[in-house]
Amino acid sequence: MSVTENGVTESGVREGGAAEAAGGGGADTVTVRVPAKVNIQLGVGGARPDGYHDLANVFLAVSLYDRVTARPADTLTITCEGPGAAQVPLDGTNLAARAAKLLAERHGIAPDVHLHIAKEIPVAGGMAGGSADGAAALLACDTLWGLGSSRAELLELCARLGSDVPFSLVGGAALGVGRGERLTPLEVGGEFHWVFAVADGGLSTPAVYGEFDRLNEGVRVPAPKASEPLLAALRTGDAPALGAALSNDLQPAALSLRPSLATTLTTGRAAGALAALVSGSGPTTAFLASDAVSAVAIARALLASGTCVATHTATSPAAGATVL
Numbered sequence: 001m002s003v004t005e006n007g008v009t010e011s012g013v014r015e016g017g018a019a020e021a022a023g024g025g026g027a028d029t030v031t032v033r034v035p036a037k038v039n040i041q042l043g044v045g046g047a048r049p050d051g052y053h054d055l056a057n058v059f060l061a062v063s064l065y066d067r068v069t070a071r072p073a074d075t076l077t078i079t080c081e082g083p084g085a086a087q088v089p090l091d092g093t094n095l096a097a098r099a100a101k102l103l104a105e106r107h108g109i110a111p112d113v114h115l116h117i118a119k120e121i122p123v124a125g126g127m128a129g130g131s132a133d134g135a136a137a138l139l140a141c142d143t144l145w146g147l148g149s150s151r152a153e154l155l156e157l158c159a160r161l162g163s164d165v166p167f168s169l170v171g172g173a174a175l176g177v178g179r180g181e182r183l184t185p186l187e188v189g190g191e192f193h194w195v196f197a198v199a200d201g202g203l204s205t206p207a208v209y210g211e212f213d214r215l216n217e218g219v220r221v222p223a224p225k226a227s228e229p230l231l232a233a234l235r236t237g238d239a240p241a242l243g244a245a246l247s248n249d250l251q252p253a254a255l256s257l258r259p260s261l262a263t264t265l266t267t268g269r270a271a272g273a274l275a276a277l278v279s280g281s282g283p284t285t286a287f288l289a290s291d292a293v294s295a296v297a298i299a300r301a302l303l304a305s306g307t308c309v310a311t312h313t314a315t316s317p318a319a320g321a322t323v324l
């Protein structure tokens, strides 16, 4: 695994101390594991006056995880390792840092903590990697500082950090409405197998929503609504039916900004995927497989095609943020 270690304080001063980057386990450290998500339906309405879009967002957590370790420190510092770590900001804009500050502020304490992020979730990939780290940091700091916040209190803070953050805390499957932050848990009747193809470089979520608005200029975008056939397929664990019902209203916008993703989608379908779609705002593409063996074959074909830089196989549902 490639490792990038950069200890930087909130004011941007680089620290030494790669030793800070150790995993959890000791009495003074708390490690939280947190999953990535794929949107199995992303229904997007027209732009709201506040710049957000109303969604019918069916989230599914997948077994691809970041780990966030919190340990006491003199000031708030962040380190990050793993693929894409060089693209992760280590200052106060990191969602994990923002989470620690928000929680500390709520309790009138100083956010003096070192947060180490072990990253597996693609950065700026449409799989809610930053959101996952925000949710994980909230739970890790709450545990480290012995605050005992309720689930409702944590969810309220998650929603302030970002639209995807509440789902990273709860995991499983859920329908998100409003800007995606108001969740109703969904029943999942079986295990689903996925392949994720990581693209070269990321896509900015606001840019993809902006492209959605541009493509829909002059069009009356209907209010989004969760698909009944999709929810039924999820409930019964029926992979072919789920494949037939997958949809992402942001996909045309992501493909418009990154046309090469169309070839990745075609390659995965040709390799036996039940269905293929862009994950959230992209550019990661998601492929539903009929079983674990097929998933490995699809991942191999995608990598061999050169249309992506890495692949991950994963299953769903996966548990939300969990203290290890």
Ligand SMILES: C[C@](O)(CO)[C@H](O)COP(=O)(O)OP(=O)(O)OC[C@H]1O[C@@H](n2ccc(N)nc2=O)[C@H](O)[C@@H]1O
Binding pocket: 039, 042, 051, 052, 053, 054, 055, 057, 126, 128, 131, 161, 162, 163, 164, 165, 178, 179, 180, 205, 206, 209, 280, 281
């Ligand atoms: C594409 C998704 O990942 C699907 O789950 C999410 O909708 C994005 O969620 P997120 O990254 O947590 O987004 P936020 O941090 O809340 O918002 C970032 C930006 O995305 C756009 N945004 C986000 C959510 C939403 N319902 N409508 C939007 O238009 C807005 O431009 C916003 O300023």
Ligand SMILES: Nc1ncnc2c1ncn2[C@@H]1O[C@H](COP(=O)(O)OP(=O)(O)OP(=O)(O)O)[C@@H](O)[C@H]1O
Binding pocket: 087, 088, 089, 093, 094, 095, 096, 117, 122, 123, 124, 125, 126, 127, 128, 129, 130, 131, 133, 134, 164, 202, 203, 205, 280, 281, 282
């Ligand atoms: N902990 C973090 N991990 C990754 N990126 C972060 C983090 N904190 C802040 N960022 C910033 O957020 C941007 C988006 O990264 P992120 O990995 O969350 O994208 P994403 O997975 O596409 O998000 P989403 O699916 O929620 O729209 C990055 O380009 C980076 O500048």
